[in-house]
Structure formats: structure tokens, C-alpha cells
Amino acid sequence: MPEISFELPFFTNLLILLVAAKLLGEIFERFQQPSMIGEILAGIILGPSLFNLIHKTEEIKVVSEIGIFLLIIMVGLEININSILKSLKGRNLLISLMAFFLPIISGASIGYWFNQDIMTSLFIGLCVAITALPVSIRILMDLGKINSNIGQKIISVAIFDDVLALTILGILINIKDTDFSVLSIVKAGSISLLKLILFIVVLSLVYFLIKKVLQRGDYIEKSLNKLISLLKGKEPLFALFFAFILLFSTFTETLGLHFIVGAFFGSMLVSEQLVGKENLKTIEKTTSNIAMGFLAPVFFAGIGLEFNLLSVNNIGLLMAVLVISYLSKIIGGYIGGRFAGLNGKTSLTIGIGLNARGIMELVIANIAYNAGLISIEIFSILVIMGILTTLSTPFLLKKAFKHE
Template sequence: MEFILYLVLIIFFTKVAGDLSVRIGQPAVLGKLIVGIILGPAVLGWIGNSSFIDELSEIGVLLLMFIAGLETDLDQLKKNWKSAFAVAVGGIILPFIGGYSAAIAFGFGQNYALFFGVIFCATSVSISVQVLKEMNKLNSREGTTILGAAVIDDVLVVILLAVMMSLVGTGNDISIPLLIGKKALFFIVTFLAGWYVVPKVMKWMAPLRVTEAVISAALFICFGFAYFAESLQMAGIIGAFAAGIAISQTNYKHTVEEKVEPIAYSIFVPVFFVSIGLNVSFEGLGQQWGFLIVITIIACVTKLLGGWLGARLTGFNSKSSLIIGSGMVSRGEVALIIASTGLQAGLLLPQYFTSIVIMVILTTLVTPPLLKMFFKDKVDQALAGK
């Protein structure tokens, strides 16, 4: 029954920490992330990593991105697709150069340095989504650009990873055209299913004489899209996000929103936030503190500047560009997956894995305050201009 105790601790402390975080002027998600570090192996050790936590957190992040899709203004997303593409590209080029250069400076070999650059390119906006949602900015021009850029970034980084693993000869027989074909297939099938199939499934399942038929239909679609995405080597969160957008175009949007949020935010999303902190461990760092500080600064600055540059080049002012850049800083679970892949393939030295994990956590922790600060600056500037 240990998992029951884990749930007790997670539910109670994430709510208390979230409230305290809001009271000191920070997004609630920041307090929830810190709770994971405190309750986990790094500090108190009350909660350990387990398959139970991993599976619940996976559901949590899928539901979080599903809700983001439900609440996304599709017209705004279409309007900002050029900016989203530019932000994604800028958020890959600069971090890759920064990560590669840092690795070379610390004496890494060429192949290790190239892979290091790939790790820096990853972006996971699940935390940014929660912050934007808390501030009611998810449908702002900046918010939709961040979401669009995250989808493009995921596609480009996976292709870049495949190219890298093929070039350095790790024994992975990866067909680049096949990989790109899978991405194209995902978007084609998702678009067609979202346009034609999803409305019919919702209309057919909603009248079924069973309890909560509408939300059951929505979750069936959400997890189905996520599984399809994973099967084509896309992140499951992209599939969940696409499912949310598809359902948002039906008459069941508001009903699904009202039903899914209590499910997500009572258990699954808090477990996801805590699970991020559980990855922190200071064992094995040894003399790597300087290395950790340098790569964390480079990871944050290059992603921020890359996103800022992409936004500026496509018509955003400096303040809005900073918001978009800060929303792309968090590496989250995407970078952890890439790092684990590299570790297994021999492209990441085992002694540096812990530093990479902590760097990923730190980029995730710094994102909520950055978003809050830059949005506040923009509001203050707007008020001062009146």
C-alpha cells in the first residue's frame, strides 16, 4: 500500500506548496515542482521513483496537453504558424551551437559534443502551458506561438537525433526518409481523423446510456491519439494536444473541459509535477558543479535568445519575444528521453548523466518565474504607455 501513501503526500503537499507559491507572487506550478525535489531522493526521500509514479505522471502530462489543446484558439494558432516555425528553428540552432561548444570546451570528443548539442535543442512546454493557463494567457498571441513552436521543435529534434545517431555509427540502422515519412503520416492522419472521425465518434458515444459517456469518449480519443503519436516516434503529448484541438471544434468542447479538469488536476497532474523533482539526485556529481552551472546557464540563455530571435524576426516586439523565448526554455521529459537514448547508444558518458538530469530540472524550475516576470513587464509597459 506504499503507493497510497505516495498519493497522500503528493496531493496534500502540492496543493499547499502551490498556494504558498502564489502568495509570494510566483505561479503555483513552481511550488509543486519544488515539492517533488523536497519529497524525493534529493532531500527527504519520502517518495521514490517507481513505475506507479511514472505511469500516473505520463497520464498527467497527456491530460495537461489535452486540456491545452481544448483551450487553444485554432485561428490564432494558424495565424502565427510562421512565427512558431521561426521560434522553433531559432530554439534549435543556438542551443545546438551552445551545447556543442560547451562540450568541446570541457574536453568532450567530437561525437559526444554533437550529441550534447542535440540534448540542448529539446523543448517541453508542458510546464509553460500550466503557467500560461494560470495567467489566462494560453490563447494570447505569445501563448499560441509557444505551443506551435513546441510541436515543430519536437519534430525537428527527433529528426536531428535520428540523423546524429546514423552519422556517428552507433549501430542504429535508422532510415531518415522513413522517419520523416512517419512524421508526415502522423500529421495527415491526425488532421483527417480530427476533421472527420472525431466529431462522429463523439456524436456516437455521447448518447450511450452509461455514466459519463462524453468524457469517456474524449479520453478514448486523447489516449488513442497519444498512442498513435508514440507509435510513429512522435511525443505522446503532441498526439494529446492534437486530440484536444480536434474536440475543441465540436459541440462537446465545454462539457469535456468541465469534466476533464477535475480528473487531471486532482491526481494526475500533481503526480506529474512531483515526478520531475524525483529525478534530482546529487549523488555522483563530485567535481562537476562548475560543469553543471555552465551548461545550465548556456541551456537557458541559448533557448531564450533563440526563441527571442525567431519571434523578433517575425514581427513580435522585444517584450513579447522575451515571453516566447522564456516559454521555450524548459527541457522537461523530452530532454530526459534524448539523454537516456544517448546513454544506451554510447553517445553520452555515464558519469555526466546526473548533471544532465539536474540541468533539465533547473531549466524547468526557472521557466515559471521567467514567464511571470516577462508577462508582468509587458503589462507594466502597456500601462505606462497609456
């Protein structure tokens, strides 16, 4: 007898999902944990893993995609291009390189060791290598260490890791349709690298043009304020900002890169010097209200809907990914810190501070899964890894700072 599947109307699904996600998110916030953990849990409870009440329909996927878009914009707005350039200077670069490449090589090697295909292994490596900048900022703020020397180094390395991870994501998305022979990968990889270089050249030209104009004073801010005063529609500043970001997203999609690459780098160009302090605050507040109030909870709950604990049959792979995600990131940060001339305790604290994967890792895992590049089992393993590293980092970092 065929199984009868009853599907609730879209807006009913959305209502239940949003209320449950916000409720559990609030509970986790009360215990000083990221709300996204509660939001994912809401999806797990309501989805196929437990009550099987809601499934991730195409409509929910569309809402989730917009949620990803806004989350990435929020991350980009927190990053100043000058901070990236700072992370590339002097010995800071050694920490950034070790904290990224040791985990990505270790993660990819684990995938290869457990007989995963090339693309799956690379995505495991990428998700192990990333550090979630927003989560790192939140943890450091809670610990009162955001402005400390170690806190600034953690943020600087996290910025570098996020930028590099999204750059590599753009390349991987471009080579996904090859037959994965060495020749095909080299050919597709070379083409995607050229596309990426073209995008970076355009981005750099826009950056230097903005910098040149800013040398003449607050010309852009005054022009923007003048334009906004002439427009009669509602929220003209937000509309202009989004048009600017969508322009970059459209450009990266046209090149065959993922739209979040354009959104991320485009939003990094928007600074206080460019649009003015008040305008930037308005943009950040409006983006945050829409994202954190509605779209982000639906996105994280959607991850819970797709998560399937029963799909994880390879317990050895799960344990290996968890162990390597902790060890490679902490050791990578530690070795990088030692190479940079820092003492052992400071280097260890930096390594621990880089261990939270959170938002960025979940976004990349979700993109890979929806593109058919990783299986539901690998996706579920990466979700578990993202949740555990995010939950444990505040406790580990607090202890590390006490011994600092």
C-alpha cells in the same frame, strides 16, 4: 554492512506525495507562482535529495506517465489548429523560426562543447528551445496582457515552438537505438521522418474531413449529443473523448513515435466547433479536475524525487545551460521580432515572454531521462533551468511591459 532501505507501501507514498505536493503548490500559488514549482519542491524534500522518505517506484512512474498524458491533452486543447496556421503566415513565421532554431542550435552546441554525446546535446538543445504554452498563457493572464497584440504574438510563437519540439521529440525517440554513426542516424532519421510524414498526412486528412463535415452545420455536435443521450453509463462524453485521443496515441506508438505526440495532436482537433461549447467545457473541466487535482502534482513531485542536486558535478555546464537558455531565447525572439518589422522594445518583450520553459520542458526532460537518453546530472540541470526560467519570466515580463 549493507544499507537497509525501507520502502513505505505504495498508497502511503502516494498519500504523502499528493498532500505535500498540493500543500506546497498552494503556497506557491499564494505568491503568484506556478504551483508546479511547489510540487517539484515537495518531491525534492521527500526524496533522496533531502529526507529520503519516498523513492520513485514503478507504480509512481505509471501514475506519472498518466499525468504526462493528461497534461499534454490539456495543452493540446488550448491550441487551435487555425492558430498554428496563423503563426506560419507572414512575418510571424520569422519570430517563430528565430525563437526556436537559435536556442536549439545554441543548446546543442553547449552540450557538444562540454563533451556530451549527440543525443544528450540534442535534448539539451530541445529543452532550451521550447516555450511552455500553458505557463505563457498564465503569466499573460496575470499581467492582463493576454489579448494584447504582443500577448497574442507570444502565444502564437509558443504554439509553433511546442508543436515543433514535440515533432522533433518523435524523431529523436525513433533514433535512440542506433549506434549514432552518421549513416545510422541518417537512415533511422529518414525512416522516422517518413513515419512522421505518414502521421501528419493522416492527421491532415482527419482535420480536412472534420472541416468538410462542419461546413454542413453542427452535424457532429448533434450526433454526439444524440449518442450521449442513448448511453446509460457514467461520463460517456469523457470516455468517447479519451477513446479518440488514445486512438491517436496508439497510432503514434505503433509508428515508433512517443505516445504524447499522438495525444497532443489528437487533442488539438477537438474544438468548440466540433463538439459544441458546452461539451468542450465539460471535457476541459473533467480533464483538468483529474490532472490538476491528482495526477499532475504526482508527476511534478516525481520529478523532484528523481532530481539530485549532488549529481551536478559539472558546474560549468550548469552555468552555461542557464546563461544560454536565457540569452538564446530572448535574443532569438528579439532578432525574429526585428526581422518581422517590430520595434526594439516590442521585440525584446516578445523574447522575454517566450523564456518560460515550465511544463513542456520538464515533460521532455522526464521522457528523455526515463528512456535512458540523458544522465541524472543532465536531467537535474534541465530541471533547474526549467524552474529558474519559469520563476523569473513573470518579473522580467512585467518590467518589459512597463517600458513598452
